[in-house]
Amino acid sequence: MRFPEQKLIVSLVFLATATVAFCQEQGPASQVNSCISCHLEIGDELAVPIEGMKGDVHATKGLSCADCHGGDPTAGLDGDSDAAMDPAKGYVGIPDRMKIPEFCGRCHSDPVYMRGFNPRAATDQLDRYKTSRHGQLLRKGDRKVATCTDCHGVHGIQNARDSRSSVYPLNIPETCGRCHADSEYMQPYDVATDQLDDYRKSVHGMALLERGDQAAPACNDCHGNHGASPPGAPSVAFICGQCHLNNSEMFLSSPHKTAFDELELPECEACHGNHAIEHPTDEMIGVGESSICLDCHEEGSKAYDTAALIHDQISGLKERMFYADSLVSQAERAGMEVSEALFQLKDADDALIKARTMVHSLSGDETSIITEEGLGLVEQAVLAGKSALEEIQFRRKGLAVSLLFILILALGVYLKIKELDQKHPIREVK
Ligand code: HEC
Ligand code: HEC
Ligand code: HEC
Ligand code: HEC
Ligand code: HEC
Ligand code: HEC
Ligand code: HEC
Ligand code: HEC
Ligand code: HEC
Incomplete structure (x- = not known):
């Protein structure tokens, strides 16, 4: 029975070359990274993160699975998953939703670590997040508020300045709107869900989303990136004033400043609104039908x-x-x-x-x-x-006069020629 044996040897040789080719394709890193090689082999959901990580900002900095999930990427190459995903070697697995901010903050709040990659890296995201409405509610056990991965994604996180990033200015309204425009998702809360729709129609939304004008604010420019909370009444003019400096200075020195403070009126918002800000017209001021002054002031004042x-x-x-x-x-x-x-x-x-x-x-x-x-x-x-x-x-009159003059002259010449003709008629040549 030599035939089947030959077949086996051929198959083995083929398998060996295929494995070598596979490893070469994967590059030297994956040869030692058991997380990738084993997950790739198993495939399906376990391999999905590997595809996502290809363009991830962490991967481009040389970080891989174990830097976030822990474990030992040099162990388990023999198929022993427990050796690689060993809690004794720091393996944490999938972080619980409530722990994600600390999971990401482990590196992002560590200035020494982060500056090893980028000397100007900000490390305040977790601290600010904790002060936001999202962070405060998460701490109280609310699992629906936004955590780091809701805004940034997971495997496939991009630099914020990359146009593919979920927090690139033009993509931010959609990122926030995924929850804030979903009335079903937001149903347990006493918060409106019209911000995205209103924003899209506003001067700011049209400028940013339709004309790509990045000078116009996205949600985060008014609410903060990580401190997301509604700007309280005393701070709205400052937020708008970051871009509308003159309007803000004039408002702050006008009689409205103290009056609005006392009545806790929301400054710029009282006249312009917040998400649906329109192009103002001259009719907004005055005593006509479209005047907003009449909302608060009566005739005689x-x-x-x-x-x-x-x-x-x-x-x-x-x-x-x-x-x-x-x-x-x-x-x-x-x-x-x-x-x-x-x-x-x-x-x-x-x-x-x-x-x-x-x-x-x-x-x-x-x-x-x-x-x-x-x-x-x-x-x-x-x-x-x-x-x-x-x-x-004047020029037209002048022209008319000179035309008349020329006409008279022409007439004179004509008459003169006629007169001469009668005196000396031209004889017909035969
Ligand atoms: C030899 C194969 C193998 C190796 C090596 C391996 N894994 Fe896994 N991994 C698995 C299998 C199988 C599962 C799904 C079953 C389970 O949760 O144990 C899994 C699940 C996971 C999960 C999801 C956990 C969960 O609770 O569902 C994470 C995260 C993970 N692996 C990360 C890693 C990291 C990081 C490494 C490298 C340090 C690694 N794996 C190495 C086979 C492996
Ligand atoms: C920047 C940190 C980070 C890196 C790097 C990372 N992960 Fe994850 N991973 C997470 C977080 C956070 C979750 C939980 C996501 C959630 O709950 O929405 C997760 C979830 C998972 C899951 C559960 C299924 C899923 O897709 O949510 C698996 C499996 C997994 N990671 C494997 C890997 C593998 C394999 C690598 C390397 C190729 C890797 N991860 C790299 C942070 C990371
Ligand atoms: C509500 C959405 C949201 C949440 C939650 C969120 N981020 Fe961000 N993140 C943003 C936005 C928006 C930007 C800035 C984009 C820009 O600069 O224009 C940003 C920027 C960043 C940057 C780039 C540097 C910087 O500070 O501008 C890092 C790093 C970052 N976030 C990490 C985190 C971490 C870690 C967490 C969790 C503790 C987190 N983010 C939670 C929306 C969010
Ligand atoms: C193992 C450490 C580590 C962990 C854990 C980690 N990161 Fe990072 N992250 C980095 C490093 C290093 C960079 C590159 C910094 C740079 O170049 O400015 C980075 C970059 C980023 C950036 C791009 C920064 C920018 O300037 O736009 C974002 C966004 C980000 N991480 C979000 C997250 C999120 C969300 C998590 C949690 C799911 C997380 N990171 C977990 C180390 C980590
Ligand atoms: C994962 C879903 C989710 C995402 C994404 C998200 N949020 Fe939220 N946000 C919530 C929930 C839930 C609340 C809690 C509502 C409340 O305050 O009672 C909230 C609260 C807020 C509040 C406070 C509202 C109030 O009056 O109490 C602001 C402001 C806010 N988010 C802005 C943002 C911005 C800006 C973004 C994008 C950069 C964003 N959110 C992304 C879910 C989300
Ligand atoms: C031009 C500045 C600005 C922009 C841009 C902006 N907001 Fe607001 N937002 C405000 C102000 C001002 C308030 C009201 C604060 C107050 O009255 O205390 C507010 C309130 C909110 C609230 C609380 C509930 C409510 O409607 O009053 C949420 C949630 C919110 N904004 C989400 C968003 C989202 C999501 C986006 C992007 C689609 C966005 N905002 C864009 C200024 C802005
Ligand atoms: C990040 C900068 C920025 C912030 C913050 C900002 N704006 Fe604007 N705003 C702009 C830009 C840029 C335009 C011009 C858009 C265009 O070209 O149509 C604009 C346009 C306007 C207009 C229309 C002007 C016109 O002549 O049509 C009004 C009104 C306005 N903003 C009010 C506000 C108010 C009120 C706030 C605070 C709640 C605010 N803005 C916050 C940048 C900003
Ligand atoms: C008492 C009502 C009122 C308040 C408060 C108010 N505005 Fe106005 N704003 C107006 C009116 C009225 C106009 C239209 C003037 C015109 O077109 O004749 C206007 C016009 C504008 C314009 C377009 C004209 C220009 O200057 O380019 C901007 C931008 C603007 N306001 C920003 C702001 C900001 C920022 C604040 C807060 C610091 C604010 N406004 C507070 C009533 C108000
Ligand atoms: C949201 C309510 C509100 C709106 C809208 C409003 N004001 Fe006022 N204004 C006040 C309050 C409150 C005071 C302080 C009490 C008073 O004098 O009536 C005030 C005071 C004034 C004063 C000072 C009056 C004095 O006696 O010294 C002037 C001038 C004024 N407003 C003009 C305007 C003009 C012009 C508009 C329209 C562009 C306008 N206001 C829109 C609430 C408002």
């Missing part, structure tokens, strides 16, 4: 009069600009040189923008300084526009 005054200043400037613009454009279309007036209109537009920010000072005197400055520029542009249009009129 100083605030009511101020609202009306500031609205008139702004709309006065705007209307005059509209008029100036139509004059200057007309002249420009007719080919007149109006660059100076166009510059004045541009400066007036800057004044209008400034005045809209000045609204937050609630001072008619202060806004009038800006609107008067704007009006001064507009009037110059009006003059320039008018004189350009007059110039056109």
Whole structure:
């Protein structure tokens, strides 16, 4: 019976070469990493983390399974899983959900360890997390709040600046929304679930998600990365003010600051909202139907009069600009040189923008300084526009006069030729 023996030898040789090829493909690390080789062999769910780890930030820094899960990656190559996953060798297995922050924090809160990889690595995530609403509730035994892995993922964690990361600015609203927009998941809590929808429609959401403008805030820019809690009333203006510095400074020195503090009104939010912030219009101030001032102020009060005054200043400037613009454009279309007036209109537009920010000072005197400055520029542009249009009129009249003159001249020449013709008629040539 030689035939089956030969077959066995051939099979063995094939198996050996296949194993060598497999090990070469896996590289030298996996030859000593029993966690990977055994899990890969068993396959299915146990091998899924290996695929995920391929692009993981930890793997790129040379960290592997045992750095997080513990155990001995040099043992168990013979198939003895207990030797590799040995609690005596630090094996912790899958951390319980309640222990994940400490599981990750073991390295991330250790400045000495972390700076060995990156001298500027922040190590405050766990401390901040503990102060957040998520961290506080987790400590009380709530298993539904976000822990590190809900926001960052597990096997396949990316650097926050990588566009594939779940905490890359453009991906953050979805990451938070996975829980916060899920009314079923959030049902046990007395918290609304409209933040993501509102945010998407807001000036901020449209700027970030539709135009990719990373200057606009994602959820974490207002709530903090790890300290996630609603910004309390006293801190909203500071948070908005990180980006809207002038509005914030004016608000803080306006009569609203102390009044809002006393009544515990939420500052910027009282007029703009928080998640559904829209592009403000000039009609938001004043005493018209869309004015928000009327939510809190009645006719006859100083605030009511101020609202009306500031609205008139702004709309006065705007209307005059509209008029100036139509004059200057007309002249420009007719080919007149109006660059100076166009510059004045541009400066007036800057004044209008400034005045809209000045609204937050609630001072008619202060806004009038800006609107008067704007009006001064507009009037110059009006003059320039008018004189350009007059110039056109003048040139047209001049043209008409010279045309008439040429016509008369031509007529004179014609008559003269006719007269000469009659005196000396041309003889027909035969
Ligand atoms: C010889 C094979 C083998 C080796 C080597 C091995 N594992 Fe496992 N591992 C298994 C098997 C089988 C299971 C599933 C059954 C179990 O939980 O024991 C498992 C499960 C796990 C789990 C899930 C535990 C759970 O509670 O479900 C983790 C985490 C894990 N291994 C990590 C490691 C790490 C880290 C190493 C290397 C230090 C390693 N394994 C080495 C075979 C192995
Ligand atoms: C950055 C730390 C970290 C690294 C590195 C890591 N794991 Fe995990 N692993 C975790 C955490 C945390 C969980 C628990 C996830 C959860 O509960 O959602 C987990 C869960 C698991 C599970 C349970 C099933 C699952 O997918 O949730 C297995 C199996 C596992 N890891 C194997 C591995 C293997 C094998 C490697 C190396 C290729 C590895 N892990 C690398 C942190 C890590
Ligand atoms: C509620 C979601 C959330 C939770 C929970 C969370 N993170 Fe983060 N994490 C973020 C966001 C958002 C960023 C920042 C992205 C950025 O900088 O734009 C971040 C950034 C990081 C960074 C990069 C360095 C830094 O500090 O900016 C590390 C490291 C990190 N987190 C680790 C952790 C650890 C460890 C935990 C658990 C203790 C954790 N995170 C919990 C959302 C979260
Ligand atoms: C064994 C130590 C260790 C453990 C445990 C660990 N990490 Fe890391 N982590 C690192 C190191 C080292 C880096 C690379 C730091 C760097 O380059 O700035 C890193 C990087 C990161 C980054 C990218 C940092 C950035 O600047 O964007 C995130 C996010 C992160 N880890 C989250 C986690 C989470 C979540 C857990 C728990 C599931 C965890 N880590 C567990 C050591 C660890
Ligand atoms: C795993 C699900 C989950 C994820 C992901 C998550 N959260 Fe939460 N969050 C919760 C739960 C549950 C609460 C508790 C509700 C409460 O406060 O009673 C909460 C509470 C909050 C609160 C406090 C609300 C209040 O008024 O008490 C804020 C703010 C918050 N989360 C912001 C965020 C932000 C920002 C992100 C993303 C960076 C995020 N969350 C990601 C589940 C999650
Ligand atoms: C422009 C800043 C800003 C952005 C961006 C932002 N929030 Fe908020 N958020 C606030 C303010 C302000 C409050 C109300 C705080 C208060 O009144 O005490 C709030 C409140 C909350 C609350 C408490 C419940 C509620 O609705 O009042 C949750 C939960 C929350 N935000 C989640 C999110 C999520 C998720 C995102 C991203 C989709 C997000 N926020 C984006 C500023 C912001
Ligand atoms: C991280 C920076 C940042 C933070 C924080 C921030 N904003 Fe903004 N905001 C922007 C940017 C950038 C735009 C311009 C978006 C665009 O181009 O449409 C903007 C636009 C606006 C607008 C519309 C302006 C216009 O002329 O259309 C309002 C109103 C506004 N933000 C109010 C707020 C309030 C109120 C807060 C705090 C609750 C806040 N913002 C927090 C960056 C920020
Ligand atoms: C009392 C109501 C009120 C409060 C409080 C308020 N605003 Fe406004 N805000 C307005 C009105 C009204 C306008 C529109 C002015 C216009 O267009 O004529 C406006 C316009 C804006 C604009 C667009 C114009 C510009 O300056 O670019 C931004 C941005 C803005 N507000 C941010 C803030 C911030 C940040 C805070 C908190 C520090 C805040 N607002 C507080 C009423 C308010
Ligand atoms: C959320 C309520 C609220 C809104 C909206 C609001 N205010 Fe006020 N305002 C107050 C409170 C409260 C005071 C302090 C008590 C008072 O004078 O009525 C105040 C005071 C003032 C003052 C100082 C009055 C004085 O006697 O010195 C002016 C001016 C003012 N507001 C203008 C405005 C304008 C303009 C708007 C619209 C853009 C506006 N307010 C919107 C609540 C509000």
